Amino acid sequence: MTRLYLISPARIEHPSIFADELRAALDGGDVAAFQLRLKDVPDEAIIRAADTLRPICQQRGVAFILNDRPDLAVKLDCDGVHVGQDDMSCAEARRIVGPDRQVGVTSKASRHLAMEAAEAGADYVAFGAFFSSSTKPVTTPAEIEIVEWWSSLMEVPCVAIGGITVENCRPLIEAGADFLAVGGGVWSYKDGPEAAVRAFNELFAAHGSADREP
Template identity: 35%
Template structure:
């Protein structure tokens, strides 16, 4: 697993726009990409995931498919991310084998994270920590869960939920390995600059992000 920004796609039907902004984000340093489109038809999902996989291969970044294990197999993507209403971590691991990434949403529940680790997860994701423009959470995850997880779970930790470079900073300082974000990048006037700001949280030093424009 990498450290840095874990970019998650919005529910956009416009594949060209999706690919263009994702290209800018990968060019600027996004460490990993998750394809997530809850409302896509199977045909659109295949089209978009294939286009994003080609992009990720160009930039040598992993592509994770949200929920759809069979799509991951069809495309030979790098892994899947599963939540509480999807297939289990154990089922995903059994289907994909040992060589793929399997991520698990654990919300604010350490017991879920421990179970995911036992079942073969590659990483665990906690959140939402902050109000999100994309996902509506009926709870708030407390930052202290990172301290507890770091003490008892030997997997990389991803944080999600309303993430911006500013409010992600204290979570990274506590030990979060990756920050998952959607709107703060895809809705930004200059997505590459925001990616650079996220990346700076893990660099240990300030970075000049003012000149991060779109990839060519």
């Protein structure tokens, strides 16, 4: 069954204030992972946010993933790291974080890149963007068929990312995405983060129930 993978806002000016939003989101239901994805900020800002937010996630059994920085993922005792195609190779990230932390790899809309990442030992591959996003311009639009193809052939889980909301996510669930990575679709949801997580989980459960019907 599909699960939710939360992506942080691109800026977290006050981690202790955002911590309340994160707690509310996690109160809404099952969340597999939370990725701290802060762009163009000094290391001190990443460290401060991670030290505040990581315990909230780990105490609830939610994997805490750091974007781009395997070195800091080790230093800050994160559960894993996510690397993009412009960051470093999966093999290099794995060398830095070791065998016990997760390594996720952005594959954009490329079957070739995804297969390379899986062969290199990635714990998951991420496809996207599927929809326009308020946080990241769509440079490589992905077709939902790539999720269907991957989930029918591969055991390595796939994450769908890019502009995903409660309103538009059904085709990705039906295509077999293992995880939906969602940022603005949770933090900017009209009824708040807790309601967003609850709504996503209701959709996941409904699809899982339909799958089980004879």
